Amino acid sequence: MELLVSIKINSELKNIPFLTEKAKKVLFHIYDNIDFLQEIDLSLTEAITNIIEHSYKLVQTGEIWVYIYISKNNILKFELVDHASPYQIPLDNNIELNYDPEDIDSLPEGGMGLFLIHQCMDKVEFLSLSNKQVLTMFKKLPEINL
Amino acid sequence: MKLIKTDLPGNIVKIKPDINRIDASIASQFKGELAEIISNGNNNIILDFNDVSFIDSSGLGAIVATYKKVKPVGKLVILTTSQAVLTMLKLTRLERVLTIIKSNNIMDAIEKFD
Numbered sequence: 001m002e003l004l005v006s007i008k009i010n011s012e013l014k015n016i017p018f019l020t021e022k023a024k025k026v027l028f029h030i031y032d033n034i035d036f037l038q039e040i041d042l043s044l045t046e047a048i049t050n051i052i053e054h055s056y057k058l059v060q061t062g063e064i065w066v067y068i069y070i071s072k073n074n075i076l077k078f079e080l081v082d083h084a085s086p087y088q089i090p091l092d093n094n095i096e097l098n099y100d101p102e103d104i105d106s107l108p109e110g111g112m113g114l115f116l117i118h119q120c121m122d123k124v125e126f127l128s129l130s131n132k133q134v135l136t137m138f139k140k141l142p143e144i145n146l
Numbered sequence: 147m148k149l150i151k152t153d154l155p156g157n158i159v160k161i162k163p164d165i166n167r168i169d170a171s172i173a174s175q176f177k178g179e180l181a182e183i184i185s186n187g188n189n190n191i192i193l194d195f196n197d198v199s200f201i202d203s204s205g206l207g208a209i210v211a212t213y214k215k216v217k218p219v220g221k222l223v224i225l226t227t228s229q230a231v232l233t234m235l236k237l238t239r240l241e242r243v244l245t246i247i248k249s250n251n252i253m254d255a256i257e258k259f260d
Binding site for chain 1: 167169170200202204206207208210213214217229233234237238239240242243
């Protein structure tokens with residue numbers, strides 16, 4: 001795997017656009033497709049928001065590292081590392097968003113983040129260790145000439 | 147973030163955020179300000195998202211919360227041609243629930259209140 005870029009931000013929600021813009025700027029040179037770049041923006045935003053809200057519990061002094069790699073067979077790997085409180089996320093890659101469109105009370109006001117990540121990415125892995133959490137997302141690029 | 151409110155004929159209000167990104171950093175404020183607008187008696191709302199180029203699940207949650215408040219007594223219409231917004235609504239299947247007008251012409255949204 002070749003490291004394309006590493007980006008560090010403090011655990012403040014307002015820093016997320018800085019990170020996603022930087023990531024998209026790098027990835028634009030690999031695949032300049034607006035839908036693809038939007039999916040990357042959305043996945044990174046949802047994942048980092050989860051880390052800030054659930055791992056760092058909105059404490060703004062933590063650090064989040066994002067490493068973006070590309071493999072020889074055109075698979076992008078996004079590795080998100082934090083060193084806050086351990087937390088768990090469902091590993092099921094077939095996560096669903098269940099609600100009844102006819103039942104207004106069942107419409108979701110939250111809990112959509114992980115579902116959206118799975119919609120945009122091909123595979124999601126999560127590792128919680130004693131001193132860090134690593135969320136890894138994989139996305140296969142379409143057949144392109146790099 | 148500011149919401150620009152425009153009163154329209156027929157007790158309709160158009161609400162347009164002055165930012166192009168609605169994410170978790172402002173979703174709570176966005177939801178709160180919409181709730182305040184509703185509590186002031188505005189139940190027919192057009193959300194003009196034509197300048198919104200990104201929305202995450204928090205922003206979408208704020209829209210759903212607004213819809214739940216308005217639905218029993220009025221109507222919420224989303225006016226947008228933003229592909230990012232439309233994609234989010236499609237991914238979450240909320241396009242089947244919410245009234246979405248794919249246009250940047252306010253008249254197209256107003257027609258939905260007839």
